[in-house]
Amino acid sequence: MSLNDAQLRVWSWRLRMALPVNGSVAVRNRGLHIDLLREELDETTAALSAGDVVGVADGLADLIVVALGVAADCGIDLSPVFDEVMKSNATKTPGNLRPDGKLGKGDAFVRPDLETVLAKQGWKR
Numbered sequence: 001m002s003l004n005d006a007q008l009r010v011w012s013w014r015l016r017m018a019l020p021v022n023g024s025v026a027v028r029n030r031g032l033h034i035d036l037l038r039e040e041l042d043e044t045t046a047a048l049s050a051g052d053v054v055g056v057a058d059g060l061a062d063l064i065v066v067a068l069g070v071a072a073d074c075g076i077d078l079s080p081v082f083d084e085v086m087k088s089n090a091t092k093t094p095g096n097l098r099p100d101g102k103l104g105k106g107d108a109f110v111r112p113d114l115e116t117v118l119a120k121q122g123w124k125r
């Protein structure tokens with residue numbers, strides 16, 4: 001399943017639930033979105049800490065649903081944003097790991113141009 005497929009499923013679900021799916025890009029309902037993201041992140045980190053695989057899977061799926069819901073409410077088509085981020089990630093240097101295990105950016109790293117992607121969706125600074 002592509003991100004766009006997942007996004008369409010969340011949009012469709014939100015419409016059935018009478019939740020907003022906006023056509024213009026703007027930050028909306030920030031307090032609610034912060035609370036929902038924090039709740040699901042807390043559940044996921046608790047499951048990780050406990051070594052609870054089912055809880056981790058549940059938390060990650062809920063985080064995706066909430067993230068796509070925030071994007072829908074804020075009018076962001078996240079699929080091209082994701083594509084741009086992954087295009088940027090492809091410029092990272094394989095094996096360039098930081099001490100904490102995260103992949104570092106490296107000399108060839110190209111930042112994602114999200115302003116251009118969002119401008120194509122009607123966003124204006």
Ligand SMILES: [Mg+2]
Nearest residue numbers: 040043059062
């Ligand atoms: Mg949950």
